[in-house]
Amino acid sequence: MLRKVLYVDLSKQESYVQDSHDLFEEWMGGTGVGIRLLSEESSAGMEPLSPEAPIIFSIGPLNALFPVATKTVATFKSPLTGELGESYAGGRLHLAMRFAGHEAILIRGRAERPCYISINDGDVRIKDATSIWGIDAQTTGMILREHEPGVGRRSIIRIGPGGERMVRYAGVVVDTYRHFGRLGLGAVFGSKNLKALVISGTEHVEVPDIKKYREVYNRLYDTTVKTDVMAKYHDLGTSVNINVLNWLKGLPTKNFQLSSFPEAEKISGEMFADQYLIRRMSCAGCPIGCVHIASLKTAFSPHHEFEVRKVSYDFEPIYSLGSNLGITSAEGVLQLIDSCERLGLDVMSSGVVLSWATEALEKKLITPEETLGLDLKWDDVASYAAALENIVRAPNEFYSVLARGADYASHRYGGRDFAMALAKNEVSGYHTGPSSIIGQLVGVRHSHLDNAGYSIDQKAAKKPMDPETMVEAIIKEDDSRGVFNCLVGCLFARGVYTEENIIDALDAVGISRSHEDLEALGRKIFDEKYRYKAREGFDLTKFKIPERFYQTESTLGMISPETVQEMLRLYRKKRGWS
Numbered sequence: 001m002l003r004k005v006l007y008v009d010l011s012k013q014e015s016y017v018q019d020s021h022d023l024f025e026e027w028m029g030g031t032g033v034g035i036r037l038l039s040e041e042s043s044a045g046m047e048p049l050s051p052e053a054p055i056i057f058s059i060g061p062l063n064a065l066f067p068v069a070t071k072t073v074a075t076f077k078s079p080l081t082g083e084l085g086e087s088y089a090g091g092r093l094h095l096a097m098r099f100a101g102h103e104a105i106l107i108r109g110r111a112e113r114p115c116y117i118s119i120n121d122g123d124v125r126i127k128d129a130t131s132i133w134g135i136d137a138q139t140t141g142m143i144l145r146e147h148e149p150g151v152g153r154r155s156i157i158r159i160g161p162g163g164e165r166m167v168r169y170a171g172v173v174v175d176t177y178r179h180f181g182r183l184g185l186g187a188v189f190g191s192k193n194l195k196a197l198v199i200s201g202t203e204h205v206e207v208p209d210i211k212k213y214r215e216v217y218n219r220l221y222d223t224t225v226k227t228d229v230m231a232k233y234h235d236l237g238t239s240v241n242i243n244v245l246n247w248l249k250g251l252p253t254k255n256f257q258l259s260s261f262p263e264a265e266k267i268s269g270e271m272f273a274d275q276y277l278i279r280r281m282s283c284a285g286c287p288i289g290c291v292h293i294a295s296l297k298t299a300f301s302p303h304h305e306f307e308v309r310k311v312s313y314d315f316e317p318i319y320s321l322g323s324n325l326g327i328t329s330a331e332g333v334l335q336l337i338d339s340c341e342r343l344g345l346d347v348m349s350s351g352v353v354l355s356w357a358t359e360a361l362e363k364k365l366i367t368p369e370e371t372l373g374l375d376l377k378w379d380d381v382a383s384y385a386a387a388l389e390n391i392v393r394a395p396n397e398f399y400s401v402l403a404r405g406a407d408y409a410s411h412r413y414g415g416r417d418f419a420m421a422l423a424k425n426e427v428s429g430y431h432t433g434p435s436s437i438i439g440q441l442v443g444v445r446h447s448h449l450d451n452a453g454y455s456i457d458q459k460a461a462k463k464p465m466d467p468e469t470m471v472e473a474i475i476k477e478d479d480s481r482g483v484f485n486c487l488v489g490c491l492f493a494r495g496v497y498t499e500e501n502i503i504d505a506l507d508a509v510g511i512s513r514s515h516e517d518l519e520a521l522g523r524k525i526f527d528e529k530y531r532y533k534a535r536e537g538f539d540l541t542k543f544k545i546p547e548r549f550y551q552t553e554s555t556l557g558m559i560s561p562e563t564v565q566e567m568l569r570l571y572r573k574k575r576g577w578s
């Protein structure tokens, strides 16, 4: 397997390929290669929206070869947090990169005019995108599909108006219904005048021992489809968690003022499946199909016929644009997801920013003049949809501030106690206990998926754990996910990819690693990421945890600030940090 990096410079309008065998040998692929390239290819303190700022897409050695090894990781400096930006997306991108023969792509520079990158095997072109600048992400995909080669082996990733206008939490839409949602990759695209990237290829992938490969493939496939390890993702999908978390008192509601939502049933996974679900889809190479698509009937325009829009949903958007905004209908949630989709905004950050603004208006920290007359109230779908448009259009200073995130807005207008962000990243949909808070705060990208602290809390609800045991569980998960993210598999498939299966799968593609090798790699990647974060000014002791976490009952009861501080102290000690 050739292990190459494609470099594209938008300022110089040139590209070249480098054989980077040693880089992949040392850092495996995916997130390992991503963080290494980001550290090497950017200077300390570099502005995330400057031309020099690199974007790195990378896949790992199992992508396109084994089931559910379906993701691509994007690594960049986040314009939202000012430090490590890391985001994962499914779809067809991993497959297209493999077939085009590029295990990593690094993009830097800024084009003079709107452009898109077209990669077809070794043919790399930077093309004019003036005519599609300003167009929403879905329509952009439809247009590029008509003009670019590679049907069936192609991936199209693109931004909407939110990215073009550099909203700090704008995302990148991948194919249809998948996203690099978090931490503002869309804004980095926009800062480069980069509307889209289209990639396809025809390269043949060799494996050294086809018999061994088939044996491991079949084992992984059978575990995926013939056991119940992944069944829940196919059935109701992650939206099953709405009712579960509501019952556990862990579902953030009205900006975390409550942890259960009396109207949860109306926006539950069961309700979506019963009334709105029209089909399920899969990322390329996954037999599960957890991507749930709903139909949303909307007026095409005032006094005109209806159109039916297809909207994907799962747990996180239903929390952030549903319970967290007090929305009491599945249709209302779908309308807001659709707004974010058209504008190209991250659903989680958008929902948390709107919930902060709702409470800030209630508390008179902001005025109706600032909201331009929008009376942001819980369950007011129309006002929230209009506010999202304003965040992208930025018609006044208030909306420009909202475009920089909840933490930034609270520094400007007040309300820091209820600006629900940890280390500047808007939080996920779990008010389960202290591990969820610590997990997101210490996680390399401040995501619930860094170490699944929410899951540790839920285990502690069944069998009590002391703070030290929780911290040890967070560290173990941090490091093992570092390894898994080098392979860039879907995190839902972690039950399939046991360590034994990972070692065998690597062996089947000619990469020999022991248990000890993988453990060391996980630690090394974590350390490299924290070195980068520290270099960019990240300091764990600097962040204020919003008081709201301590004011609302969680799955594990009231959370005490002392417990959280003690866990932070233990975390630093066990990591060997002063």
Ligand code: SF4
Pocket (backbone or CB within 6 Å): 068, 070, 090, 091, 233, 281, 282, 283, 286, 287, 288, 289, 290, 291, 490, 491, 492
């Ligand atoms: S389980 Fe879902 S997110 Fe994961 S690879 Fe399959 S379809 Fe994609």
